[in-house]
Amino acid sequence: MTVAVADLIIHGGSILTMEESQPRAEAIAIAGGEILAVGAKADVMAHAGPNTQRLDLAGRSLLPGFIDAHGHFANALQVVGWANIQRPPAGPVTSIADLLQVLREHVVRHPVANGEWVIAYGYDPDGFSDGRPLDKADLDALFPENPVMVIHNSNHGAVLNSCALALAGYDASTPDPAGGVIVRRPGSTEPAGLVMETAFIPLFLHMPQPSEEQRLEQFETAQRLYTAKGITTVQDGATVAADLGLFQRAAREGRLCVDLVLLPLVLDVPSMLRERFPDFHGQPLELPQPAREAFGSYRDRLKLQGIKLLVDGSPQGKTAFWGEPLLTPGPNGEANWRGQPVCAPEQLMEAVAQLSAQGIQLFSHCNGDAAIDLMIEACRRAGLRPEQDHRTVIIHSQFMAPGQLEQYVELGLHPSFFTVHAFFYGDVHLANLGPERAGRMSPMASAMALGLHCSNHNDFSVTPIEPMRMVETAMTRRTRTGVVLGASECVSAEAALRALTIEAAWQIREETSKGSLAPGKRADLVILDADPTALAPDQLNGIAVVATLKDGVCVYGSLDGGQA
Amino acid sequence: MSNASAVARLRGVPVTVVGGYLGSGKTTLINGWLQQGACEGWALLVNDLGQINVDAERLRQGDGRVLELGGGCVCCTLRDGLGVALLELAKREQPPVHVLIETSGMAVPRRVASQLQLLGLTIARVLQVVDLERIETLWHDPWVGEVVQQQFEGVDVLQFSKADLLEPVEAKRRQQWLLQQLEALQQQPAPPSHSERQLVRSDVWLQLEALERSQVLAWAEQLGPEVLRAKGDLWLADAPHGPVSLDVTGPRVSLAAAPSRPWPSPLQRRGQLVVISRANAAAPRWPATVSSPRLIPA
Numbered sequence: 102m103t104v105a106v107a108d109l110i111i112h113g114g115s116i117l118t119m120e121e122s123q124p125r126a127e128a129i130a131i132a133g134g135e136i137l138a139v140g141a142k143a144d145v146m147a148h149a150g151p152n153t154q155r156l157d158l159a160g161r162s163l164l165p166g167f168i169d170a171h172g173h174f175a176n177a178l179q180v181v182g183w184a185n186i187q188r189p190p191a192g193p194v195t196s197i198a199d200l201l202q203v204l205r206e207h208v209v210r211h212p213v214a215n216g217e218w219v220i221a222y223g224y225d226p227d228g229f230s231d232g233r234p235l236d237k238a239d240l241d242a243l244f245p246e247n248p249v250m251v252i253h254n255s256n257h258g259a260v261l262n263s264c265a266l267a268l269a270g271y272d273a274s275t276p277d278p279a280g281g282v283i284v285r286r287p288g289s290t291e292p293a294g295l296v297m298e299t300a301f302i303p304l305f306l307h308m309p310q311p312s313e314e315q316r317l318e319q320f321e322t323a324q325r326l327y328t329a330k331g332i333t334t335v336q337d338g339a340t341v342a343a344d345l346g347l348f349q350r351a352a353r354e355g356r357l358c359v360d361l362v363l364l365p366l367v368l369d370v371p372s373m374l375r376e377r378f379p380d381f382h383g384q385p386l387e388l389p390q391p392a393r394e395a396f397g398s399y400r401d402r403l404k405l406q407g408i409k410l411l412v413d414g415s416p417q418g419k420t421a422f423w424g425e426p427l428l429t430p431g432p433n434g435e436a437n438w439r440g441q442p443v444c445a446p447e448q449l450m451e452a453v454a455q456l457s458a459q460g461i462q463l464f465s466h467c468n469g470d471a472a473i474d475l476m477i478e479a480c481r482r483a484g485l486r487p488e489q490d491h492r493t494v495i496i497h498s499q500f501m502a503p504g505q506l507e508q509y510v511e512l513g514l515h516p517s518f519f520t521v522h523a524f525f526y527g528d529v530h531l532a533n534l535g536p537e538r539a540g541r542m543s544p545m546a547s548a549m550a551l552g553l554h555c556s557n558h559n560d561f562s563v564t565p566i567e568p569m570r571m572v573e574t575a576m577t578r579r580t581r582t583g584v585v586l587g588a589s590e591c592v593s594a595e596a597a598l599r600a601l602t603i604e605a606a607w608q609i610r611e612e613t614s615k616g617s618l619a620p621g622k623r624a625d626l627v628i629l630d631a632d633p634t635a636l637a638p639d640q641l642n643g644i645a646v647v648a649t650l651k652d653g654v655c656v657y658g659s660l661d662g663g664q665a
Numbered sequence: 666m667s668n669a670s671a672v673a674r675l676r677g678v679p680v681t682v683v684g685g686y687l688g689s690g691k692t693t694l695i696n697g698w699l700q701q702g703a704c705e706g707w708a709l710l711v712n713d714l715g716q717i718n719v720d721a722e723r724l725r726q727g728d729g730r731v732l733e734l735g736g737g738c739v740c741c742t743l744r745d746g747l748g749v750a751l752l753e754l755a756k757r758e759q760p761p762v763h764v765l766i767e768t769s770g771m772a773v774p775r776r777v778a779s780q781l782q783l784l785g786l787t788i789a790r791v792l793q794v795v796d797l798e799r800i801e802t803l804w805h806d807p808w809v810g811e812v813v814q815q816q817f818e819g820v821d822v823l824q825f826s827k828a829d830l831l832e833p834v835e836a837k838r839r840q841q842w843l844l845q846q847l848e849a850l851q852q853q854p855a856p857p858s859h860s861e862r863q864l865v866r867s868d869v870w871l872q873l874e875a876l877e878r879s880q881v882l883a884w885a886e887q888l889g890p891e892v893l894r895a896k897g898d899l900w901l902a903d904a905p906h907g908p909v910s911l912d913v914t915g916p917r918v919s920l921a922a923a924p925s926r927p928w929p930s931p932l933q934r935r936g937q938l939v940v941i942s943r944a945n946a947a948a949p950r951w952p953a954t955v956s957s958p959r960l961i962p963a
Contacts (some may be wrong), residue, residue, distance in 0.1 A: 118696040270785060274907070274929040278779030279819050290926045299776050303783045306671050306748045372744055417680065441812045445770050475808055 106150035106286050113140050114158025115632035119603045119617035123228045131624040139618045166333030166625035167568045170517045170556030171496050174337040175344050177233035177323035180562050184221035188228030191565040196230045215246045222252040232268045235260045237294035240256035255418050258297030266292050268307050320356040327655035328649045330566045331627030334360040339409050342372040342649045352403035362404050364409040364464050373406040386455040407462030408479050411443050413472035417526040421468035422652050427533045453479040463493045471500035487513030494608050517556040518543035520574040521564050527580030540587030556605040569641040572597040576638045594634040624653035672755045676785035680692045681765045684774025686793030691767050691824035692716045693819040712744050769789045775819030784951040789867040790941050793820040797839045798827045807889040815851035820892050824857040863944030868949045872936030884952035885918045891946035897938035
């Protein structure tokens with residue numbers, strides 16, 4: 102019997118397989134972009150040939166490449182051209198002076214002509230040591246001739262400089278719009294720079310739109326944000342009609358070095374269909390046969406996975422939809438505020454019924470328990486049952502009420518959690534919801550105990566791409582100030598890692614080819630400089646990615662230096 | 666400057682915002698107005714082009730985003746967002762004489778109006794379409810009750826629909842019930858209501874010279890019952906530093922004591938008044954043409 106010869110054999114460190122029957126291995130052999138063998142070193146070495154490259158991990162660790170269970174690749178294309186002014190750990194800014202320094206450096210790397218926009222993202226004055234928020238004058242000194250937009254970390258507003266305010270036409274005479282605010286300087290009506298909500302939305306009309314060519318050029322840098330963190334399967338979790346063509350072109354031109362999974366946004370499905378099937382006239386969400394068949398398989402590394410539904414907004418923005426009022430006023434000062442759904446229940450019921458009947462997998466954004474209830478009701482009315490293997494994913498499943506996980510089990514719904522919220526927004530949730538309700542966020546331990554397939558996500562660009570912080574927060578559920586939210590929902594490092602790998606693969610129907618290290622699976626791998634199961638949780642985010650392999654090819658870092 | 670004036674060509678164009686919960690009858694009303702020829706030269710921004718009264722063939726021939734309806738009327742989908750639709754309109758050779766927006770069933774119409782106002786368009790009227798058959802149920806709905814209530818915020822006129830599906834007495838009772846709910850909720854008189862299917866008339870007046878406070882009050886006093894609502898920001902002789910807001914609903918006249926904000930610049934003083942009246946009303950007279958008692962020459 103001939104033994105297949107490996108291209109590469111890796112050994113000498115922790116190899117975490119995510120396979121329950123054999124969680125750890127001594128060595129792994131890969132060939133032709135697939136895993137040839139994994140297990141005891143002696144067995145794997147049987148695949149060594151004269152041209153086999155050997156890599157000694159030298160105590161480092163190897164895991165399956167991480168799968169982005171939910172995030173927005175389209176945002177990555179955008180932010181790579183913007184200045185990162187987030188507070189630590191996501192960025193370097195702790196003062197107004199830091200922020201200005203980042204902007205200075207940004208325009209050296211991305212020069213702007215007079216009149217061109219300078220955009221920064223992640224503004225959070227809570228992280229400033231100055232004791233005051235950013236004012237337009239701070240920005241004017243640096244940019245007298247360029248409009249500047251410093252986007253708030255909620256993505257619902259921005260600080261503008263005088264040039265940008267003038268472009269928008271906002272001055273002391275402009276009244277605040279309903280549902281929005283133009284923040285004024287004390288004692289006057291003169292804008293201070295910050296504009297929020299309905300005062301922020303119209304600004305996009307004044308922004309230049311990058312051309313398709315400009316956006317295509319960003320693909321390499323944008324994918325590097327992911328590969329640098331060991332992610333080999335990336336999601337665009339709310340694809341709009343205008344972007345679908347862009348992604349398809351990028352794939353055709355061979356610009357993808359990782360797999361890209363798309364979830365077309367339900368609202369945009371009719372325009373996507375109209376553009377591609379002008380002669381098809383069906384019900385509003387009826388897909389022609391070729392469109393249905395376009396789902397579920399890769400073409401040039403691009404896959405349409407399912408359709409994204411939106412049921413509510415964000416908890417930190419208080420636009421999620423809860424069953425009971427918050428302890429604090431609503432986004433516009435409303436009393437007894439419990440948020441609102443963003444879609445009419447009738448429309449949601451219709452979409453769930455129509456799409457699931459056509460065999461389309463659904464991914465539904467639900468943050469608050471009332472939004473989750475609404476989705477559960479829609480699935481119930483659509484007759485969804487676990488044995489249909491429909492794999493409906495409830496993205497975020499953030500603030501679940503008691504009893505809802507049991508209904509997930511009954512209907513076959515599975516959660517993609519967002520545990521890093523504990524760190525980034527946990528203290529905000531405590532203030533808004535109190536310890537009991539805040540403690541029920543992302544109930545990963547309960548969900549796993551019920552046998553649900555749980556993934557975990559960063560929802561990039563809502564939070565930075567940090568797989569290890571996902572592991573840490575799933576284990577500790579600790580806020581910035583150190584409060585533990587719902588200690589009973591903490592999970593082990595192994596369980597937290599499964600949520601980033603095999604369980605995330607299951608949710609996109611790729612558990613037979615990705616998410617664990619087993620013969621025949623794709624050689625999507627990440628090498629870390631430490632074993633995440635061997636460190637204290639607070640050490641995890643310091644782990645560095647040494648190399649990322651996609652289908653056996655190194656797409657980040659290097660395999661040198663560890664040659665056996 | 667790059668594209669500073671992307672929608673500058675729409676500056677000052679009057680806007681009608683038609684709000685209302687899903688299925689309240691917004692599209693039916695708009696189709697009726699189209700048939701009556703009330704929308705000549707207008708741009709209609711709607712959620713679903715397929716719902717507008719045009720034959721399927723013409724819909725098919727369009728580019729899916731903009732549809733010529735004849736009579737200089739153009740229809741544009743809001744699917745890609747309000748911003749995209751406005752850019753589309755601004756690109757056209759002939760800017761529309763009026764923009765009508767049908768908001769989504771979950772939107773708060775005043776908020777949509779506010780964004781258009783910030784972009785320089787003039788709000789002619791914000792109508793909230795109320796399905797009399799369902800309003801009581803929706804008001805108390807566990808999922809959307811709060812949204813439904815919030816949609817009435819800052820509405821100029823209530824436009825009742827589906828009254829014909831109810832006994833006249835019942836329709837009347839529900840209207841009264843709603844007005845009571847709104848007054849209890851907003852602590853102020855409910856907006857005037859309108860049950861006819863015609864589009865309420867809206868006239869906009871630019872005020873280029875200062876008025877006396879008494880002139881404005883006298884003008885408001887003489888408005889007839891055909892006027893549903895008068896609103897505006899006025900230039901008053903006793904308040905040279907900024908516009909003073911006026912709101913007239915039926916017999917209630919509210920004229921602010923002082924400006925809440927300054928003029929854009931001392932040279933840009935300009936008042937604006939919108940009068941919303943029943944469809945068959947004559948053009949309103951404007952304050953300048955109504956003599957204040959004090960100004961009658963001795």
